[in-house]
Amino acid sequence: MIEQSIPYRRLSHLRISGGRLDKPEQVVKQLGAMQAQDYHQTLWAIGLRMKSSTLADIERSIEDRKIILTWPMRGTIHFVPPEDVRWMLKLSAARTLAQDNRRLEQLELNQKIIEQSKQIMYDALRGDKRISRPLLMDLLEEAGISTKNQRGYHLLWYIAQSGLICMGPREGKQQTFVLLDEWAPGAKELSMSEALAKLTEKYFTSHGPATVQDFAWWAGITLTDARKGVEAVRARLVSGKLNNQEYWEGEHSETGSTDAESTVYLLPGYDEHLLGYKDRSAVLKAEYSNHIIPGGNGVFMPTLIIDGQVAGTWKRTIKSKGIDIEFNLFESHEDREENILQTAQRYCEFIGLPLGSTKMDKKRPK
Numbered sequence: 001m002i003e004q005s006i007p008y009r010r011l012s013h014l015r016i017s018g019g020r021l022d023k024p025e026q027v028v029k030q031l032g033a034m035q036a037q038d039y040h041q042t043l044w045a046i047g048l049r050m051k052s053s054t055l056a057d058i059e060r061s062i063e064d065r066k067i068i069l070t071w072p073m074r075g076t077i078h079f080v081p082p083e084d085v086r087w088m089l090k091l092s093a094a095r096t097l098a099q100d101n102r103r104l105e106q107l108e109l110n111q112k113i114i115e116q117s118k119q120i121m122y123d124a125l126r127g128d129k130r131i132s133r134p135l136l137m138d139l140l141e142e143a144g145i146s147t148k149n150q151r152g153y154h155l156l157w158y159i160a161q162s163g164l165i166c167m168g169p170r171e172g173k174q175q176t177f178v179l180l181d182e183w184a185p186g187a188k189e190l191s192m193s194e195a196l197a198k199l200t201e202k203y204f205t206s207h208g209p210a211t212v213q214d215f216a217w218w219a220g221i222t223l224t225d226a227r228k229g230v231e232a233v234r235a236r237l238v239s240g241k242l243n244n245q246e247y248w249e250g251e252h253s254e255t256g257s258t259d260a261e262s263t264v265y266l267l268p269g270y271d272e273h274l275l276g277y278k279d280r281s282a283v284l285k286a287e288y289s290n291h292i293i294p295g296g297n298g299v300f301m302p303t304l305i306i307d308g309q310v311a312g313t314w315k316r317t318i319k320s321k322g323i324d325i326e327f328n329l330f331e332s333h334e335d336r337e338e339n340i341l342q343t344a345q346r347y348c349e350f351i352g353l354p355l356g357s358t359k360m361d362k363k364r365p366k
Helices: 005-013 024-031 041-045 054-063 082-098 101-104 109-126 133-142 151-161 194-208 210-218 224-236 285-294 334-351
Strands: 068-073 076-080 165-171 172-178 237-241 245-250 264-267 301-304 309-319 323-329 355-361
Touching: 005 041, 005 194, 005 245, 024 041, 024 054, 024 194, 024 301, 024 309, 041 334, 054 194, 068 082, 068 151, 076 082, 082 194, 101 224, 109 133, 109 151, 109 172, 133 151, 151 165, 194 210, 194 224, 194 245, 210 224, 210 245, 210 301, 224 237, 264 334, 285 309, 309 334, 323 334, 334 355
Parallel strands: 323 355
Antiparallel strands: 068 076, 068 165, 165 172, 237 245, 264 301, 301 309, 309 323
């Protein structure tokens, strides 16, 4: 395994550069879990990995309960396959909740309030109902449970990771919540060792080449457990060393044929291409990092990928007659401008609006 091949192999295994899939649920299952705290960005993260897709296709899969939106890892929202949601929560979320005591104290929340809130939500949602976040907050307030100062959001976050609720389809701009048992009745239960082995294989098959440290960060587990996971599935992984660091990937990682037309890709913010790794240096130069994660505050900008590397950012402005897109290139890529416009056109087709004006800022960031 040589250094130059890592970015291209990742693009392929992540189904960005080839081997695109037919259905949204196939994409989520292939990647194991997809970071999703920016709802609309993540719809494109799924869509760009499909042979043909529209925004409505992804939202229909949510409505049809074929992909689940909840907080399974690192206390962060992800799309996950419904059959895997239970064991993922058991494996990763339990550790997150165990570390939450200080935050509960800060918000003046305790287990009595949490259990009372669970009962209120269960009574309101049972029978396959879905209720928007503001209305759930109203129900808690009516019961004398304050939702101010992030208390309400934290209760939703905590109770979702406990496995009672998950997010349902949106109603307009509002996120709804549903009972997880009703939304994913076929969710599998696995032992901790089985869950760890399955998640390990899923990660390295879809995200490899990657390190054990990358996996531990992505899964929100300890480095010790990550190493146990690798040992459990070692026979189904292959490895190679670079600069004394061991990289792993699935023995039979499927890639499919790569795109013939382009090595330029328009990725959303928070895409697994960056969020899937603790060490992002293989695809993102250090001098550009602050332009992708401004101030290091956890907000990831949408990225432009050229020849396997993060080559800039992009920003959309949706108007009634079309979508204007501005590109900020870190270096001049005049020979790729046509490819860049092709990727922009594909994004606009996904949204269902024509491409409007485009602007390319070719100034190297300072």
